[in-house]
Amino acid sequence: MNIHSSKRSLEILSNLLEERTGQTLSSERYWRIQTSLQSIMKEYNIPDIDSLVSEILSNMNRSLETDCLEAILNNESCFFRDQASFALLTGPVLDAIKANKEKEKNIRIWSSACSFGQESISLAIALSENSQKWSGWNIDILSTDVSNHAISRAKKGRYNHFEVQRGLPIGLLVKYFKQVDQDWQIDQKILDMIHYRNYNLVNNDIFVGKFDLILCRNMLMYLSEDNKIKAFQNIEKALYPNAYLMMGSAETIGEYSNKLEPCQDFRGFYKRNLM
């Protein structure tokens, strides 16, 4: 397929992505636009990216714009991503939260860029594996993503052959998933532990509530400087005092927040201070 594209067309798509989702795509990553839009161009019978941009700008086809932006968003994820950090999360970090909440026996967790839901499912499975420890506790997991397509897939809890082979131990696959044709379907009890909604982390107008733990891994790198500030404002606002933020193992908070302090004992975790 001819995927001819002028630099201007790629800039227009990149700007549109930032306007609608808050995510930026530097010119070094423009290749991503070309590769991710090939199937859309085939579906809509559009010969090249210049023509596709013309059609989007003519405003004739709103679903084309949505489909393109959804395709460009990076939905890369896997189960139990970053084993060592995940073990910290489901071990000592949750234990510390549990100790703080013994009276209420109520914990709220937010997976803020959940993609197809693997992160929240991994968390729900880890909690189920320790069901005795969490007996009598109410643990609410909220999963959000800027992509409607991602949320709609996450809600289904159905994963393909390759997805279930990314990070998920085989014993847990057999225990918590059912084979459906070529795919694997997560147990409804696990899915029922999670609430899903479409939400843009850089949107300061909507408040999703207060949490004891927010997971925001490998997403902030896609935001512009201004949007990173907005995202951190939202995260700060949504964390209870002494609550935790989990970031990707290669990410740091930099100068974006003075209300979040790195946890000395838990690498990759930050604690909301009392400011």
Place this chain on the structure above:
Amino acid sequence: MRSCLIVDDSKVIRKVARHILETMDFEVYEAGDGQEALNSCLEFKHDVILLDWNMPIMSGMDFLKKYRQSNSNNDAKVIFCTTENGIGHIQAAISAGADEYVMKPFDRTTLESKLQIVGCS
């Protein structure tokens, strides 16, 4: 250097798996069936065994049972790597002592992920 024995009657699969494993700094050995694999295990101590199910002479399942029952040198991590993707086969493999299970077709990321799960990445 960690060592991995690839047991598969397909030369193509052995070649693909060897390529991935060598780029991960594994020392790679090959066997075309379960009997050859048992012989290799008598001679060398492997850290991981990547094991096909259906092979001539001795199947992967028969190899696994004999290997786990042997008196010594029987503790390599065994990862089944097979087109037998049904849940019954997976459960049988786990019961027989497999540590992980790769459903074919597989790619580099799948293999890397499974090696990480068994602590051999």
